[in-house]
Amino acid sequence: MGDLIGVAGSVALPWLAGGCCMLALQRRAEQRDMILAAGYGYLLGALATSLAMRALDAIGVRWTMPLVAMQLVALAVVACSIARLRSLPPLRERWQVSRARIADLPPAQRLLFFACLALIAVRLFGLGLELAWRPLLPWDAWAQWATKSRVWYEYGKIAAFVDPATWLESGSGMQFVDAHPDYPATVPLLQVWTALCLGHWDESLINAPWLAILAALGLAFYAQLRRIGIGMAQAMLFTYLLLSMPFIDLHVAVAGYVDIFIAAAYGMAAMALWQWVRLRGRTDAFLAVLCALACIVIKKEGVVWALTLLPPVLVAINRRVGLGVVSLLGVAMLVYLLFGPSELRVLGYTLRTEFINVSRPMFEHFFEMDNWHLLWYLTLGVIALRWRAVFSAATAPMTVTMLGAFAFVFVVFFYSSAAFGVADETLVNRLPLHMVPALTFYLAFLWTQAPARTSGVQSAAPRQAVQ
Amino acid sequence: MWQSIAADASVRLMTDRIDAAAPAAQAQAWIAGVGLLVAGIAVSVLLVAIVHSGGNWRGGPPAVAVDGGAFVLGRGRGHRDGREFVLEATDGEGLAVLSARVAPFGADGHPRIDFNLHSTDALPVDLVFLWRTEERPNRNSSRRLTWSGTHIASLELGPDDGWTGTITGIALVARGTLPRPLVLESFSVPSVSIATVIGDVFHQWVAFIPIVAASVTLPFDNERSHYATLLATVAAGGLFAAAFYWLLTRRALSRDPRILWAIVVAGWLLLDLRFQVNLWRQLAQTAATFAGKTGEEKRLASDDHELYVLMKEVRAGLPAPPVRVHFIADDQALRTRGSYFLYPQNIYYSDGTRARKPVPEELRSGDYVLLFLTNDLGYDSAAQALVWPDGRRKPAEQILSRPPGLVLVRVR
Numbered sequence: 052m053g054d055l056i057g058v059a060g061s062v063a064l065p066w067l068a069g070g071c072c073m074l075a076l077q078r079r080a081e082q083r084d085m086i087l088a089a090g091y092g093y094l095l096g097a098l099a100t101s102l103a104m105r106a107l108d109a110i111g112v113r114w115t116m117p118l119v120a121m122q123l124v125a126l127a128v129v130a131c132s133i134a135r136l137r138s139l140p141p142l143r144e145r146w147q148v149s150r151a152r153i154a155d156l157p158p159a160q161r162l163l164f165f166a167c168l169a170l171i172a173v174r175l176f177g178l179g180l181e182l183a184w185r186p187l188l189p190w191d192a193w194a195q196w197a198t199k200s201r202v203w204y205e206y207g208k209i210a211a212f213v214d215p216a217t218w219l220e221s222g223s224g225m226q227f228v229d230a231h232p233d234y235p236a237t238v239p240l241l242q243v244w245t246a247l248c249l250g251h252w253d254e255s256l257i258n259a260p261w262l263a264i265l266a267a268l269g270l271a272f273y274a275q276l277r278r279i280g281i282g283m284a285q286a287m288l289f290t291y292l293l294l295s296m297p298f299i300d301l302h303v304a305v306a307g308y309v310d311i312f313i314a315a316a317y318g319m320a321a322m323a324l325w326q327w328v329r330l331r332g333r334t335d336a337f338l339a340v341l342c343a344l345a346c347i348v349i350k351k352e353g354v355v356w357a358l359t360l361l362p363p364v365l366v367a368i369n370r371r372v373g374l375g376v377v378s379l380l381g382v383a384m385l386v387y388l389l390f391g392p393s394e395l396r397v398l399g400y401t402l403r404t405e406f407i408n409v410s411r412p413m414f415e416h417f418f419e420m421d422n423w424h425l426l427w428y429l430t431l432g433v434i435a436l437r438w439r440a441v442f443s444a445a446t447a448p449m450t451v452t453m454l455g456a457f458a459f460v461f462v463v464f465f466y467s468s469a470a471f472g473v474a475d476e477t478l479v480n481r482l483p484l485h486m487v488p489a490l491t492f493y494l495a496f497l498w499t500q501a502p503a504r505t506s507g508v509q510s511a512a513p514r515q516a517v518q
Numbered sequence: 519m520w521q522s523i524a525a526d527a528s529v530r531l532m533t534d535r536i537d538a539a540a541p542a543a544q545a546q547a548w549i550a551g552v553g554l555l556v557a558g559i560a561v562s563v564l565l566v567a568i569v570h571s572g573g574n575w576r577g578g579p580p581a582v583a584v585d586g587g588a589f590v591l592g593r594g595r596g597h598r599d600g601r602e603f604v605l606e607a608t609d610g611e612g613l614a615v616l617s618a619r620v621a622p623f624g625a626d627g628h629p630r631i632d633f634n635l636h637s638t639d640a641l642p643v644d645l646v647f648l649w650r651t652e653e654r655p656n657r658n659s660s661r662r663l664t665w666s667g668t669h670i671a672s673l674e675l676g677p678d679d680g681w682t683g684t685i686t687g688i689a690l691v692a693r694g695t696l697p698r699p700l701v702l703e704s705f706s707v708p709s710v711s712i713a714t715v716i717g718d719v720f721h722q723w724v725a726f727i728p729i730v731a732a733s734v735t736l737p738f739d740n741e742r743s744h745y746a747t748l749l750a751t752v753a754a755g756g757l758f759a760a761a762f763y764w765l766l767t768r769r770a771l772s773r774d775p776r777i778l779w780a781i782v783v784a785g786w787l788l789l790d791l792r793f794q795v796n797l798w799r800q801l802a803q804t805a806a807t808f809a810g811k812t813g814e815e816k817r818l819a820s821d822d823h824e825l826y827v828l829m830k831e832v833r834a835g836l837p838a839p840p841v842r843v844h845f846i847a848d849d850q851a852l853r854t855r856g857s858y859f860l861y862p863q864n865i866y867y868s869d870g871t872r873a874r875k876p877v878p879e880e881l882r883s884g885d886y887v888l889l890f891l892t893n894d895l896g897y898d899s900a901a902q903a904l905v906w907p908d909g910r911r912k913p914a915e916q917i918l919s920r921p922p923g924l925v926l927v928r929v930r
Binding site for chain 2 (some may be wrong): 100113168170173174180182184185186188190191193198201202206215217218222224225226228230255256288292297300301302307330415416418419420424425428429432477479481
């Protein structure tokens, strides 16, 4: 029971603080979207938690649960005062409005909505149990991530992790070694925070943030779909499609890798950016920047993912200029790959100009094995059916974002030292995972929003497609 | 301050109207879509069955099965164990050969062979299947076998491989060094008719895929040996269904996109149903193994509990953390996993497949050195010194010794 309270607190407190920050960002009361706040709230709260722990570490104070919790509560209070919240949000009223909306749906729509919601709930519940019972299993989890959290939890501070040569030279008792000492601290800090809330080190329950980030991603995804005008039932269906992808779920069931966090952060950043493109709201721009920063502090590759969010800004400001610049960038990349230096070290990868064909494992994992259900078939199908719309004014920034993401995966897979990881299949799904939430949103937008110009398929009612 | 309707209420109102605008015929559209998908999948499975059975509509020829115990050792070392054969080691040339005579059978009606080998994981040896035919008794044909997870993938053979005529003898060749014994349970050549392939296809689809450490990178590795994976079949079935719908409605003024949606969503649900059931089956196993246990008990219930127990003894031999411990093992997995069990002590181990061992000058007084199944660095207990292959030494006192191959020492 104590563990249950500890885990609940470790998730709820950052979520609350982040949710309040979201409400502060949506300052105008009429802007406030509770589901959106809940979705983005956990990611912001998790970031805030890691910053709070870094702050204590910086001033040399040993971590304790109350000290970190106090900072989160203080953040929540400040955020609420900025948001001018003097009372609890009228949740009951909101709930009634939502119920009324659902009641207004035709029976088949209602059935679809609740069926998808139930499937999501069943999935999350099962994953939660799997996560709670199973000790750390996969290699990287205990070779480079939980190593840090285990040590930091023990000593109540961030102890340095160094490369083996430095360790051997220094002779320091408080410099540690693991498989990747240079990896960012954010997610290990969340594991430490969970252990602080539990009051002891628990190899299973320290992974509670993995379930929380998946749930948060689902909420944010649903809320953003609703904001672009997709109906409740369709939005819930798309959310189910995202959350049911096996590779995403397995990263929660066999928790310990941080890929699901970067997938959530990049997905949320892209969705916020695309909302900014539509509405030019400062809140969306700020959210996009925050989530992009989250990518950077979660994993080293996050820098490149964040960079893929810049070209669409240019396209949004001036489509012709933006697309021209993007084309030039593409050509420059191609020229580099054809004529550049044979090797270049970037972010731990060795970029090569020699083409390494790893298309076979990619095909197997995307189109033969059930890692992603029908996602990649749908990607081809939707693009084929909506190809005329992909560079329309509304869609071009989104398309450019996804082109950047695909280019990143393509270069890493076919022109870098990571090709070995693709050939031996350790990397073939993990890097694409980072872009899958954004891609799913893009496909949903393209399918439901963009006008279909293909003959034969009814173009007048794309939004009614699943009714 | 709070308003009951959110800012994008206008958008929502619009979309809710769209939600509400569902035509009454939607159930029919869904039924039609699902029906088309089912038909498409049926056609796909039938095509797969025809291809893999060589078009045998009725029952194929009798199946052939050879127990492992019926194999004879030609080279290497091993022994019979009941109906199995335990191959212990290859010979000095790194070769082991097991052969068996079989009642002659026609290759044409038996396009698939299965070696049932028992191992906890894929072994780093080359395994080759050899066969001989009545028509060419002095010539052996061969095909390399591949691991699929913990078992050998089925081999599909045809005339181009030399799998033709009447098969009279078979053999299994292992090349390399066996790190642990390989147990051959049986060799089988199933009777392949269209019905048996269809049965096998469904059997493969519903087979349990356990969650293992590698699931975080390649969760559906077991699907590699399938005749046709469920995803590929659903995708092909969906394409057939969509094409059929397009053909049916080619003269219609408009088509109903809901039917295409129904095909996609039903296909997705089918895939997800299989995945969900697999998750439940895994959850039952996980619960039986770990539920209600403490962290310590979970570790003892894990596959690597022996290593954990050993490292627990090492931990007990160390003073309160943090002390510097050099973890030296030739095997990367052993030193990486073993080190994890020793945190929060200050563990040094080298990442990468080749262990980077410290030189004497890098060891400081008070450092601990854990030698675990390593060849390059030894401990001379009589002289109380660590010994390098080139003869260099460093005085160290022994703290713990667990044969075979584990010694914990403290550098003086």
